[in-house]
Amino acid sequence: MIWFYIPVLIVLSILAFVGGRALASRRAVAAGVKPHSRPSQHGLYALIWVGVPALVVLLAAGIFSNNIAAQTLRAGAPDSVVQLEPFRRDAFFSDARLVGAGRQPQQIWPAPLSSDLIVEGRRAAAIHQTLTWGAAVGALIASILGGLFVFMRIRPDLRARNRVESWIGAVLFACSAVAVLTTVGIIFSLLWDSLRFFQSVSPLEFLFGTQWSPQIAIRADQVGSSGAFGAVPLFAGTFLIMIIAMCVAAPVGLFSAIYLSEYASRTSRAVVKPVLEILAGVPTVVYGFFAALTVGPVFREFFNGAGALLVGGPLDGMGQYLMLVQNQMALVAGAVMGIMLIPFVSSLSDDIINAVPQSLRDGSYAMGATKSETVKRVLLPAALPGISGALLLAMSRAIGETMIVTMAAGLAAKLTLNPLDTVTTVTVQIVTLLTGDQEFNSPKTLAAFGLGLTLFLVTLMLNIVAQKIVQTYREQYD
Amino acid sequence: MTDATPDMISKGAVGADQARAGKLQAGLKKRYGKERRFKLYGVLAVAVAVGFLVLLLGRIIAQGHTAFYAHEITLPVYMDASRIDRSYPQGTNFELLVAEQELARLGIADDAAGTKATAMRSLFSSELKFRAADLVRENPGLIGQTVTIAAPASDEADLYYKGEITKATPADQRRLSDEQIGWLDRMKTGGAVRTHFNGALFTNGDSTEPELAGVLGAVIGSALMLLVTAVIAIPIGIGAALYLEEFSPRNRLTDLIEVNINNLAAVPSIVYGLLGVALFINWMHLPRSSPLVGGLVLALMALPTIIIATRSSLKAVPPSIREAALAMGASRTQTVFQHVLPLAMPGVMTGTIISMAHALGETAPLLLIGMVSFVPGIPHSVAEPTGALPSLVYIWENASERAFHERTAAAIMVLLAFMIVMNAAAIVLRRRFERRW
Numbered sequence: 001m002i003w004f005y006i007p008v009l010i011v012l013s014i015l016a017f018v019g020g021r022a023l024a025s026r027r028a029v030a031a032g033v034k035p036h037s038r039p040s041q042h043g044l045y046a047l048i049w050v051g052v053p054a055l056v057v058l059l060a061a062g063i064f065s066n067n068i069a070a071q072t073l074r075a076g077a078p079d080s081v082v083q084l085e086p087f088r089r090d091a092f093f094s095d096a097r098l099v100g101a102g103r104q105p106q107q108i109w110p111a112p113l114s115s116d117l118i119v120e121g122r123r124a125a126a127i128h129q130t131l132t133w134g135a136a137v138g139a140l141i142a143s144i145l146g147g148l149f150v151f152m153r154i155r156p157d158l159r160a161r162n163r164v165e166s167w168i169g170a171v172l173f174a175c176s177a178v179a180v181l182t183t184v185g186i187i188f189s190l191l192w193d194s195l196r197f198f199q200s201v202s203p204l205e206f207l208f209g210t211q212w213s214p215q216i217a218i219r220a221d222q223v224g225s226s227g228a229f230g231a232v233p234l235f236a237g238t239f240l241i242m243i244i245a246m247c248v249a250a251p252v253g254l255f256s257a258i259y260l261s262e263y264a265s266r267t268s269r270a271v272v273k274p275v276l277e278i279l280a281g282v283p284t285v286v287y288g289f290f291a292a293l294t295v296g297p298v299f300r301e302f303f304n305g306a307g308a309l310l311v312g313g314p315l316d317g318m319g320q321y322l323m324l325v326q327n328q329m330a331l332v333a334g335a336v337m338g339i340m341l342i343p344f345v346s347s348l349s350d351d352i353i354n355a356v357p358q359s360l361r362d363g364s365y366a367m368g369a370t371k372s373e374t375v376k377r378v379l380l381p382a383a384l385p386g387i388s389g390a391l392l393l394a395m396s397r398a399i400g401e402t403m404i405v406t407m408a409a410g411l412a413a414k415l416t417l418n419p420l421d422t423v424t425t426v427t428v429q430i431v432t433l434l435t436g437d438q439e440f441n442s443p444k445t446l447a448a449f450g451l452g453l454t455l456f457l458v459t460l461m462l463n464i465v466a467q468k469i470v471q472t473y474r475e476q477y478d
Numbered sequence: 479m480t481d482a483t484p485d486m487i488s489k490g491a492v493g494a495d496q497a498r499a500g501k502l503q504a505g506l507k508k509r510y511g512k513e514r515r516f517k518l519y520g521v522l523a524v525a526v527a528v529g530f531l532v533l534l535l536g537r538i539i540a541q542g543h544t545a546f547y548a549h550e551i552t553l554p555v556y557m558d559a560s561r562i563d564r565s566y567p568q569g570t571n572f573e574l575l576v577a578e579q580e581l582a583r584l585g586i587a588d589d590a591a592g593t594k595a596t597a598m599r600s601l602f603s604s605e606l607k608f609r610a611a612d613l614v615r616e617n618p619g620l621i622g623q624t625v626t627i628a629a630p631a632s633d634e635a636d637l638y639y640k641g642e643i644t645k646a647t648p649a650d651q652r653r654l655s656d657e658q659i660g661w662l663d664r665m666k667t668g669g670a671v672r673t674h675f676n677g678a679l680f681t682n683g684d685s686t687e688p689e690l691a692g693v694l695g696a697v698i699g700s701a702l703m704l705l706v707t708a709v710i711a712i713p714i715g716i717g718a719a720l721y722l723e724e725f726s727p728r729n730r731l732t733d734l735i736e737v738n739i740n741n742l743a744a745v746p747s748i749v750y751g752l753l754g755v756a757l758f759i760n761w762m763h764l765p766r767s768s769p770l771v772g773g774l775v776l777a778l779m780a781l782p783t784i785i786i787a788t789r790s791s792l793k794a795v796p797p798s799i800r801e802a803a804l805a806m807g808a809s810r811t812q813t814v815f816q817h818v819l820p821l822a823m824p825g826v827m828t829g830t831i832i833s834m835a836h837a838l839g840e841t842a843p844l845l846l847i848g849m850v851s852f853v854p855g856i857p858h859s860v861a862e863p864t865g866a867l868p869s870l871v872y873i874w875e876n877a878s879e880r881a882f883h884e885r886t887a888a889a890i891m892v893l894l895a896f897m898i899v900m901n902a903a904a905i906v907l908r909r910r911f912e913r914r915w
Contacts, residue, residue, distance in 0.1 A: 066763035165811040169725055175717030176726075179739045179785065182778050186749060189756030252523045259520025275528050281897060282534070283839025285868045286890050289875050293883065294537050339530050346527075370509055372516035393744065400746020402842035407875060427748050431842070434755065435850050452752040456745065463744040 005058060005136045012143050013051045020046025020154060028156040037160035045160040048167050049150035053142035061135035069127050077120065080112050092117070093124070100125030190456055193449035200443045201229045206450055208232060212413035212424075214433060214444045229447055231454070233413040237423030241334045241405060242398040244419055248338025249394055253345025254387065258375055260346070261353045280343035288407030291336035296327035296408055303420060322420070326410075331419040333409040337401055341394045348393065352386035352470070353379055389469035396462035400455060402427040426451050538894075542887025548676040548689065549639045551602065551665060552628040553580060555610065557621045564618060572610040573599045576627070584664055597658055603630040603689045630678070631671070633688040633881035638662055639671065642880075651880075679888060683855040684865055684873070688881035691874075693889050695856045699769055699849075699864030700838060700896075706773025706860055707780060707837050712830055714777075715784030716819075722785070723792040724814045743782035750779045751843030759847060767848030767863040775847060776837040783836065787829020791822040824911030828904045835900040839893065841868040867893045 017040075024042030028035040035042075073093055074082075081092055092113065095105035099121030109117055154160075198206070209230015256276070260269055307322025356379050364374040380387070410422030411432060433448040555576050562570045577598035581588055588594040606629035613627070614620055630636070634654050637643045643652045645659055654662075665671055682692030718739075726732040754775035758764045764771050795818050803813040819826075844850075849869040857864035865873070867889065874886040 063762060067761065070763045161809065165809055168811050169721075172717045172721035172725060175714045176721045176735050176785075178714050179718060179742060179781060180735055182742060182753075182781065183738050185757055186745065186753050189753050189761075190749070193756060252526050255520045255523035256527055259517070259524055263517055263520055264524075272524050272528065275531055279527060279531050281835065281839075281901060283841065283868055283893065283897070285839070285841040285871050286534070286538070286894070289871060289886060289890060290534050290537060292875060293541070293886075339527075342527050342530075370513045372513045373509070375516070396744060396746075400748065402746070402748045402845075403872070406842075406845075407872070427746070427842070430748055430752070431845050434752075434846050435848075449752060449756070452749055456749050459744065459746055459749075460741060463741055467740060 005139055008136075009051065009054050009058075009139065009143070012054070012147075013047050016050035016147055016150075017043040017047040020044075020150065023151060023154050024156075024160070027154060031156050033156045035156035036158065037162075041160040041164055042154050042158065044164045045158075046147070046150045046154065048164065049146040050143045052167075053146040054139040057139040057142045058135060061131070061138070065131045065135060069124070069131055072127050073120070073124055076123065078116055081116055081120065093120070096120040097124045097128075100128065186456065190449055190453040193446050194453045197443060197446035197450045201447070201450075205229060206231055207454075210415055212429075214429070214447055227443065229443070229450075231426070231451065233415045234424060234426045234429055234451070236415050236417065237330065237409070237413070238399055238425040238427075240330050240417055240419065240423055241337065241409060241425060242395055244331060244334025245337035245341055245398045246391070246395060248335055249341035249345050249398075250391055252338075253342045253394075254349055256342065257346040257349035257353060258379075261350050262371060262375055262379075276343040276346055279339075280347070282340075284340065284401060284403040285407075287336050287340050288403040291332050291404055291408035292327070295336055296329075296332045299329065299332050300325055300327050325420050326422060328408060328410040328422045329420050330409060330423045333405045334419065336408060337398055337404050340401070340404065341397060344397060345390060345394050348390035349383070349387050352383045352390065355386070356382045385469050385472070389466040392462050392466035392469070396459040396466070399462075400427065400459050402431060406431050426455050430455075538887045538890050542884055542891050544640050544642070545679060545884040545888035546676055547673055548678070549631045549636050550628050550672045550674055551631050551635075552626055552670050552672060554624050554626050555579065556624045557610075557614065559622045562614060562621055564614075564621065567611040567614040568608070570607075570611065570614075572607045573602050573604065576602065576606060576610075580661075580665075584661065586661075594657075597655065598661060600653075601632050601635045601658060601662065603632050604687060605629050605690055628672070630689045633879055635662055636689055637881055639666070639673075642884075679885065684852060684870065685854060686852070688877075688879050688885060691882070691885060693867065693870060693892050695853065696865040696867045696870035696889070697892065697896075699772075699853075699857050700867045702769035702857065702860050702864070703772040703776060703866055704834060704838060706770055707776040708830075708834060710774065710777035711780045711784055711833075715781050715830070716788050716826060718781070719785045719788035719792060720814060720819065723789050724818065725810070739782045739785050743786060746842075747779060747840055748842040748846065750775050751846030753778070754843055754847045765861050765863065767851055767853070768861050769857065769864055769866075770860040771847050772844055772849060772866060773860070775843045776840060779840065779843065780833045780837045783833040784830055787833065788822070788826045791825025791829065792818060794825060795821045821913070824907055824913075828908045831900055831904040831907070835897045835904075838900070839868055839897060841872060844869045845872065867896070 021039040021043030023046075024035060024037075024039040028039075070093065073096070074089075077093075081089060084092060091107065092109065095107065095109070096117055098105050099117055100123075105117060108114075206229050209228065210232045211228035211230045212233050213228045256272070260272060264272065303322045303325040307319045307325070310316065310319030310322065313319065360378050360382060361374055364378045369377070405425045405428050409425060409428060411424050411428065412422045413424050413429075414421055416423060430448045430451050433445055433451075553576055555572075556579060558575060561575055574592075574595055577595045578588070578592075581594055581598055586594060606627065609629055610627055613625060631639065634643065634652065635658075638654060638659060639662070643654060645656060662671075678690055679692045681694055682690055683695030685691040722732060722735065722739075726735075754771055758771045758774055759766055764774075799817055799821060800813050803817045804810070808816065844866055848863070849866055850873060851863070852873065853863050853865045871886055871889050871893065874882045874889060
């Protein structure tokens with residue numbers, strides 16, 4: 001790694017600052033004029049020119065060096081290694097890197113490979129060393145060149161302060177550009193792998209097919225291994241769980257927001273608000289644990305018990321069905337997800353209800369309306385667009401939520417709207433497809449990116465619509 | 479609302495009006511009833527939220543508190559010279575040796591195949607073997623003598639001593655036979671069993687054996703990951719917020735950046751995981767399941783929240799501060815860095831800490847970048863494969879051994895404790911340094 005160069009860089013930068021400052025005051029005294037900028041601003045200018053070029057070199061090395069190392073390693077590998085399956089080959093190279101770094105390989109390789117491993121390990125270490133030293137020397141040269149340039153330029157009439165400030169502005173702009181680059185990165189990485197996926201599976205089949213079984217044959221003659229990538233059952237499962245979650249979150253969240261903003265006393269608000277904040281801060285994996293080990297068994301026992309009562313009666317068929325209900329049902333995941341969304345819905349609605357001007361409330365009270373009448377006939381209609389925006393945001397959250405469904409919904413891709421059935425969701429499938437140990441280029445893993453792209457687009461659309469609604473609404477009363 | 483209040487009308491005191499007043503009176507009763515019901519719905523909704531939180535925390539404590547203590551069995555062991563390999567003590571089957579001696583002590587005859595000894599052996603943790611081997615390696619003179627060795631009980635035996643398995647437990651839900659339970663009872667009455675604080679939970683890394691599994695590896699992994707996140711996300715986030723709030727001209731580009739940041743904040747976390755897989759692992763070839771990759775992904779995820787929090791606390795600094803500084807001849811940069819940012823810093827820190835706490839609990843992206851794999855031991859660098867606390871919760875929840883359930887709840891408690899500390903720090907910061915203008 002190139003971290004070890006960082007202290008060197010820091011020392012060089014400090015030297016540049018001190019040197020630049022001293023040089024600036026000396027040259028000002030020698031020329032006998034009043035300099036444009038203070039000496040320390042000249043020092044900062046020198047620091048920037050010594051530090052930034054080196055940082056650029058190091059950053060580029062950090063981004064590209066592993067890639068270059070892997071490609072060089074692969075290009076020079078002996079035939080016995082090249083002929084391995086891609087997944088095994090990657091494992092071999094990662095072991096070679098370990099051996100090169102003087103550590104134990106993670107698996108034992110058979111005879112011809114075991115000797116190759118040592119050779120390749122030595123080569124990997126050499127490549128690594130070349131790249132590391134190359135980056136360090138490159139950074140050093142960049143610093144020296146920058147330093148020479150800047151020390152020649154330091155003069156009393158140099159507008160050092162303005163230059164330093166425009167550098168700072170540029171760096172700050174680059175920081176905010178990272179946010180845009182993240183979006184670009186998300187779109188590109190999702191699109192790139194989705195396109196590769198859609199080369200083997202047609203988008204129409206993916207979007208409208210009703211069969212989902214992403215098993216790809218390990219051997220060509222395996223039975224029932226063709227693999228089917230129709231995502232409709234996943235969309236249905238996601239939709240079902242989202243609806244259940246909203247059935248819990250929308251009324252509870254909305255009513256608690258109304259209670260908090262219109263009815264609650266100062267003290268009860270001081271208690272309830274933090275509780276909601278804690279509920280919002282609990283990691284989703286904890287909700288998942290709770291859903292899987294507490295809510296699931298309780299619900300199953302309840303339905304099985306209800307089924308046992310019904311068996312033999314007029315509703316015998318339903319009783320038989322209820323007795324077979326499993327822990328992993330859509331209802332469990334949906335209900336717990338709904339609870340998770342309560343604070344989200346409630347805090348957004350609270351803001352929106354509070355944004356309705358007091359004059360509307362006062363007008364309503366003056367006409368003799370009770371509080372609930374004011375809420376129902378004045379506040380809610382006025383806040384409706386904002387609240388529907390909040391609910392859309394909550395829906396987008398529910399669709400993208402992963403841990404609760406991974407732990408408490410199932411894996412079986414069934415096309416059903418029965419809340420007591422096991423369903424699977426888009427996010428669950430992304431996790432299952434990508435967490436196994438399989439080679440990366442099979443349609444099975446690429447399918448995860450197809451699903452990810454769909455998820456991203458749907459949530460993006462919901463978010464944009466919701467934000468538009470919330471914003472236009474907020475401006476109304478300002 | 480169109481109804482007037484009754485006493486206004488009663489002033490008229492005409493017969494028709496009185497009838498109307500009576501109707502209004504009745505209507506008023508109904509309206510007050512509705513009012514009470516409406517308020518009740520609100521109270522119920524709040525009660526659901528509060529009740530659920532109490533239930534959630536209560537269940538986790540109820541399930542997890544037993545993981546904080548464990549049982550240890552202390553037994554005298556005759557170091558049989560004929561059974562111990564002096565040159566390689568680790569190769570000796572100490573567990574079987576102890577099991578056979580314990581059977582003999584309890585006066586139970588074994589069959590030829592040694593089934594009972596095997597059954598007895600499964601009551602001890604494999605830690606017994608390592609402790610015995612260490613003793614022999616350090617002091618070979620012990621061979622041929624009788625030593626007392628203390629070792630953790632196996633996970634199932636531990637569960638029995640904690641009362642989570644009893645003889646009444648259906649046979650398919652326990653791996654202990656009634657006979658083994660009988661032996662455990664006799665060992666306990668013999669005074670060999672001791673309850674102690676489960677230090678292993680805090681000093682060990684992950685393990686496939688529940689009684690030896692601990693959270694330390696995951697805690698350090700999470701800490702390294704948060705360090706990477708903080709180093710990347712905090713400076714970039716504050717820089718971006720400063721640019722957008724203080725420097726940027728109002729134009730199309732900055733509008734685009736703003737819309738972008740708002741949307742990024744609402745992108746599902748699993749999409750960031752996919753980005754991490756494609757960009758950092760497949761393209762940049764950074765090491766899979768390392769804190770470096772995890773930290774980078776979480777940094778991208780935390781960035782929008784940090785930017786939004788920083789912007790709102792920058793907005794809270796009144797313009798008069800800026801105007802005063804500018805009027806004294808400071809440049810825009812000097813104004814921002816010497817006056818506005820220091821004044822906004824408490825708010826910035828609060829927002830940052832809260833978003834870090836959020837990043838600590840994030841799980842989904844970690845699963846995708848490979849943190850579901852079993853990683854024993856304790857990590858030493860950001861480029862090594864490690865676990866993280868939330869992914870450890872996921873791994874343990876999926877484990878088939880029943881003893882992992884209580885440990886999962888315990889790991890959740892550790893995770894929540896860290897989050898509470900971070901949030902409390904944020905609240906204290908806000909209380910201490912917040913300025914109202």
